[in-house]
Amino acid sequence: MIIDCHGHYTTAPKELTSFRDRQLAALTDSTRRPADKDLGISDDQIRESLELNQLKLQRQRGTDLTIFSPRASGMAHQFGDEATAKQWARICNDLIYRSCQLFPENFVAVCQLPQVAGISPKNCIPELERCVKELGFIGLNLNPDPSGGWWKDPPLTDRYWYPIYEKMVELDVPAMVHVSSSCNPAFHATGAHYINGDTTAFMQFIQGDLFKDFPTLKFIIPHGGGAVPYHWGRYRGLAQDMKRPPLEEHVMKNVFFDTCVYHQPGIDLLSKVIPLENILFASEMVGAVKGIDPTTGFNFDDTKRYIDALSISAEAKAQIFEGNVKRVFPRLEAQLKKQKR
Amino acid sequence: MIIDCHGHYTTAPKELTSFRDRQLAALTDSTRRPADKDLGISDDQIRESLELNQLKLQRQRGTDLTIFSPRASGMAHQFGDEATAKQWARICNDLIYRSCQLFPENFVAVCQLPQVAGISPKNCIPELERCVKELGFIGLNLNPDPSGGWWKDPPLTDRYWYPIYEKMVELDVPAMVHVSSSCNPAFHATGAHYINGDTTAFMQFIQGDLFKDFPTLKFIIPHGGGAVPYHWGRYRGLAQDMKRPPLEEHVMKNVFFDTCVYHQPGIDLLSKVIPLENILFASEMVGAVKGIDPTTGFNFDDTKRYIDALSISAEAKAQIFEGNVKRVFPRLEAQLKKQKR
Numbered sequence: 001m002i003i004d005c006h007g008h009y010t011t012a013p014k015e016l017t018s019f020r021d022r023q024l025a026a027l028t029d030s031t032r033r034p035a036d037k038d039l040g041i042s043d044d045q046i047r048e049s050l051e052l053n054q055l056k057l058q059r060q061r062g063t064d065l066t067i068f069s070p071r072a073s074g075m076a077h078q079f080g081d082e083a084t085a086k087q088w089a090r091i092c093n094d095l096i097y098r099s100c101q102l103f104p105e106n107f108v109a110v111c112q113l114p115q116v117a118g119i120s121p122k123n124c125i126p127e128l129e130r131c132v133k134e135l136g137f138i139g140l141n142l143n144p145d146p147s148g149g150w151w152k153d154p155p156l157t158d159r160y161w162y163p164i165y166e167k168m169v170e171l172d173v174p175a176m177v178h179v180s181s182s183c184n185p186a187f188h189a190t191g192a193h194y195i196n197g198d199t200t201a202f203m204q205f206i207q208g209d210l211f212k213d214f215p216t217l218k219f220i221i222p223h224g225g226g227a228v229p230y231h232w233g234r235y236r237g238l239a240q241d242m243k244r245p246p247l248e249e250h251v252m253k254n255v256f257f258d259t260c261v262y263h264q265p266g267i268d269l270l271s272k273v274i275p276l277e278n279i280l281f282a283s284e285m286v287g288a289v290k291g292i293d294p295t296t297g298f299n300f301d302d303t304k305r306y307i308d309a310l311s312i313s314a315e316a317k318a319q320i321f322e323g324n325v326k327r328v329f330p331r332l333e334a335q336l337k338k339q340k341r
Numbered sequence: 342m343i344i345d346c347h348g349h350y351t352t353a354p355k356e357l358t359s360f361r362d363r364q365l366a367a368l369t370d371s372t373r374r375p376a377d378k379d380l381g382i383s384d385d386q387i388r389e390s391l392e393l394n395q396l397k398l399q400r401q402r403g404t405d406l407t408i409f410s411p412r413a414s415g416m417a418h419q420f421g422d423e424a425t426a427k428q429w430a431r432i433c434n435d436l437i438y439r440s441c442q443l444f445p446e447n448f449v450a451v452c453q454l455p456q457v458a459g460i461s462p463k464n465c466i467p468e469l470e471r472c473v474k475e476l477g478f479i480g481l482n483l484n485p486d487p488s489g490g491w492w493k494d495p496p497l498t499d500r501y502w503y504p505i506y507e508k509m510v511e512l513d514v515p516a517m518v519h520v521s522s523s524c525n526p527a528f529h530a531t532g533a534h535y536i537n538g539d540t541t542a543f544m545q546f547i548q549g550d551l552f553k554d555f556p557t558l559k560f561i562i563p564h565g566g567g568a569v570p571y572h573w574g575r576y577r578g579l580a581q582d583m584k585r586p587p588l589e590e591h592v593m594k595n596v597f598f599d600t601c602v603y604h605q606p607g608i609d610l611l612s613k614v615i616p617l618e619n620i621l622f623a624s625e626m627v628g629a630v631k632g633i634d635p636t637t638g639f640n641f642d643d644t645k646r647y648i649d650a651l652s653i654s655a656e657a658k659a660q661i662f663e664g665n666v667k668r669v670f671p672r673l674e675a676q677l678k679k680q681k682r
Contacts, residue, residue: 145527151490153527155527185496187544188579191547191579192541192545196537204533207532223572227567230565231564231602234630235532237603237629262574265573266610269606273606289575291578291581293578300577301578
């Protein structure tokens, strides 16, 4: 079984954008505020948007299941207030839930949180509980920078974040550390902010002692771990200079990297320097890079091909494609069984 | 000849820190403001600080020459006003000049600029001209984020930066894009802010059209180009999606990566995906990572060993160690000749 642990609903019907427009317009003119029921997206529309995109690509590329969450850049926690964020998270998560109901063999759900910069992540617990307990979600996306490129919240190791970690541990769900769009003109979203977010989070984990307090807490750092595997010597060296334990003990029991690295040499490096048990298959399709690599003739984000081409055993590949993903998402197997019933 | 294009004076005598303390204290109590002549560092102190560190390591590792600039994290453009920045740049650059005078065969100089967030880089031209024309400096360090982790200045492709680029072209000097310390708690300086700065700058160059306006402008992106080589497929793909020319045409005639990547697999990747002519030897010693890699028994930052171990021809290695560095720093050879006279 081949499980893509990182896919967003980037192809949602345009009514979702219209809904968001009205939500943001309501920040100026409150009479425009839409009610949840105003979304107006039919099951057929969802079916079509997935059939023509994610499902088509699953079939073409030979992957079985996508761990599916709302569009990452669409979370845009920087806009609006807590009420905006809560409604937006609910709307987006409900669309993911419906996608999984419509295609129970192809998608399992991960949620977006109603984060707001400067407001305790405690405010996200009700939505997380709703998603996991009522809707069968198996994980969450945690934005380390809800300010959207201004990095105003404390590091992920700060006690500020502990309420959400306590709930994650209780529910046994991992978080993908995933920023959203950038409103800082210095940072291109998918070309800088995403990758910087990954690198930043990993360094925060090195600096802190979070996993002493939460030994079972699990994070996936997407996009191949940002810059980290390429600079693995730097991170091992920094940890050592800071008198931290070796990374394998200090963070790698709790932190995992996905394979959203869009060329063979990058995946080769990832598999060479990062322990096998820390690598989770992912493509983030349909996502940041949509084109075909002229040097290969295949889509940049068809990452399965890069894993297939690795000089590692079939068992090792199965671990990346399936075993590790199931281990990091403890609720996956039961949920999938439930969906397939 | 082996030229390390990236070394900072991280081992300056402690009087430099005391001077800085008084400078910053003067922001509160102006009577404490030190005069330039108060620095009080003797030639013998400089000699000793270099003999025991950079020169010792040059000899041990078999490198010949370091392109030497003030401590990057010490630039700290975020503190103080324009007068602070100008005096601090002058003091730090003068120390570099004296280092090169004392060891004319071992060091050539690159300067720090008196940047201040939100103030036109035009204010840096007098110091740049002084360094290049009067003191024989061959390049500069340009901080893309003088706010120190808040990223308040426009992208490097913005016309905001053009005055300094015009002067760089006129003087024929390249800039290393190098952030300084971070006062944003989210970003560890050498573990996140440095690498993020590199990644961010490269993506800005992809987004913009800077090199149409300045076809001879040259930038070195340090720390192996941040996350870029590891994500080379992503950057090629993003450029393609954005209808930009291939990276080789669009940015790689003007942008170069150094080899400050502290493990063999990272350097292997760098040399595999990045055109040979874009790679410049560097170690940033004595710098971010000071320890010995327990897996090799050698210093993490002894990057010469990684280049030596590459499966490329001796000519290719010479290009990384010397040829490319001389091409990117057009004033290097004449300056070195002058220093050795």
